[in-house]
Amino acid sequence: MAEFRIAQDLVATDNDKRATALKADYEALGAALARRGVDIEAVTRRVAEFFVAVPSWGVGTGGTRFARFPGTGEPRGIFDKLDDCAVINQLTQATPNVSLHIPWDKADARELKAKGDALGLGFDAMNSNTFSDAPGQAHSYKYGSLSHTDAATRAQAVEHNLECIEIGKALGSKALTVWIGDGSNFPGQSHFTKAFERYLASMADIYKALPDDWKLFSEHKMYEPAFYSTIVQDWGTNYLIAQTLGPKAYCLVDLGHHAPNTNIEMIVARLIQFGKLGGFHFNDSKYGDDDLDAGAIDPYRLFLVFNELVDAEQRGVNDFNPAHMIDQSHNVTDPIESLINSANEIRRAYAQALIVDRKALSGYQDDNDALMASETLKRAYRADVEPILAEARRRAGGAIDPIAVYRASGYRRQVAAERPASAAGGGGII
Numbered sequence: 001m002a003e004f005r006i007a008q009d010l011v012a013t014d015n016d017k018r019a020t021a022l023k024a025d026y027e028a029l030g031a032a033l034a035r036r037g038v039d040i041e042a043v044t045r046r047v048a049e050f051f052v053a054v055p056s057w058g059v060g061t062g063g064t065r066f067a068r069f070p071g072t073g074e075p076r077g078i079f080d081k082l083d084d085c086a087v088i089n090q091l092t093q094a095t096p097n098v099s100l101h102i103p104w105d106k107a108d109a110r111e112l113k114a115k116g117d118a119l120g121l122g123f124d125a126m127n128s129n130t131f132s133d134a135p136g137q138a139h140s141y142k143y144g145s146l147s148h149t150d151a152a153t154r155a156q157a158v159e160h161n162l163e164c165i166e167i168g169k170a171l172g173s174k175a176l177t178v179w180i181g182d183g184s185n186f187p188g189q190s191h192f193t194k195a196f197e198r199y200l201a202s203m204a205d206i207y208k209a210l211p212d213d214w215k216l217f218s219e220h221k222m223y224e225p226a227f228y229s230t231i232v233q234d235w236g237t238n239y240l241i242a243q244t245l246g247p248k249a250y251c252l253v254d255l256g257h258h259a260p261n262t263n264i265e266m267i268v269a270r271l272i273q274f275g276k277l278g279g280f281h282f283n284d285s286k287y288g289d290d291d292l293d294a295g296a297i298d299p300y301r302l303f304l305v306f307n308e309l310v311d312a313e314q315r316g317v318n319d320f321n322p323a324h325m326i327d328q329s330h331n332v333t334d335p336i337e338s339l340i341n342s343a344n345e346i347r348r349a350y351a352q353a354l355i356v357d358r359k360a361l362s363g364y365q366d367d368n369d370a371l372m373a374s375e376t377l378k379r380a381y382r383a384d385v386e387p388i389l390a391e392a393r394r395r396a397g398g399a400i401d402p403i404a405v406y407r408a409s410g411y412r413r414q415v416a417a418e419r420p421a422s423a424a425g426g427g428g429i430i
Helices: 008-034 040-048 078-092 109-119 151-171 192-208 235-245 264-273 299-315 335-354 358-366 370-382 386-395 402-409 411-418
Strands: 097-099 175-178 215-219 249-254 277-282 323-326
Touching: 008 040, 008 386, 008 402, 040 335, 040 386, 078 097, 078 109, 078 335, 078 402, 078 411, 109 151, 151 175, 151 192, 175 192, 192 215, 192 235, 215 235, 215 277, 235 249, 235 264, 249 264, 264 277, 264 299, 299 335, 299 370, 323 335, 335 370, 335 386, 335 402, 358 370
Parallel strands: 175 215, 215 249, 249 277, 277 323
Antiparallel strands: none
């Protein structure tokens, strides 16, 4: 039995207050969906089986290039972070795994595993960090890491990734995510081809150390911290990397790492088609790499991404098992509340995609009926599937209204009393 950070009787009491209304809403939605030929119970079961990992760093307050304003009860280290992650999973029953970032979360692997087991948490993909310097490291990553012109710096970056694999093996992780900030800020500063060749050679060394049952995720980002050129700047380059490295290498799609108006759902479809979609970092964006809460700006785009994922599921695409993780920066909200909301929004997009009339959509596509094809998607998107999400949580032991229970619990006030106040920082990139 997992330890609970919030008393389960508080969850049960709040659920009891909302059970009658939920039952009525669920039955009404079930009747409406039945008229479309959709079995609400089948959808609810699928939603209940859909999980998304939370990032350890996400439970702390983020920031911008200019400032960071810490919240109350900031986690002091990875063990506090795991406590906060356990609250999110307890209330949503949607986030049973945590993704760690090394060296930020470095600790004795046995202690980490024991803490996770006690809280009912597993460990998702490991994340390396060669985009900032760690205390005491011999070589700086100011001018790059895996693509650095200096062989010793590249070797140091490779060794760090190998260490992440070893930690992950002890925790039961099965994947390594590599994102680097390498690039250039001025034309002529870097030789594009030579830098990419050095990166590929370094990644090949990491790839060779992967256990047979692991995956390597490379992540592309258009800009930042390099503002003129970036080593892995788009999905095409990312695909070339995955193809070059081998069958255990895949592309990770961060929804915020694209230019405005980029057709991300089509990128997803292409990577599915050629067997190189590894997974997602879910967030949202207005102008650039904003790392806003999932579904906060463009929930329809999130739905369209899941439309492609469900289409692939139902077509029976071979070895289709993408990883799902949230990756956000919370600057003005309680990070736990934002992660609860994001997990719910991600499940919402999945539920809406599950009720798309695939047969009708295919027919309209074959007939080139653009209007009705679009309306078929919109009909599913406009459906209020909240009763499905709430019922899936309730059946699994979570909260019908997780934000209400979280606020009523006083958890933030409790940890604020236990954890020393965090000092404000000048630069807040995380």
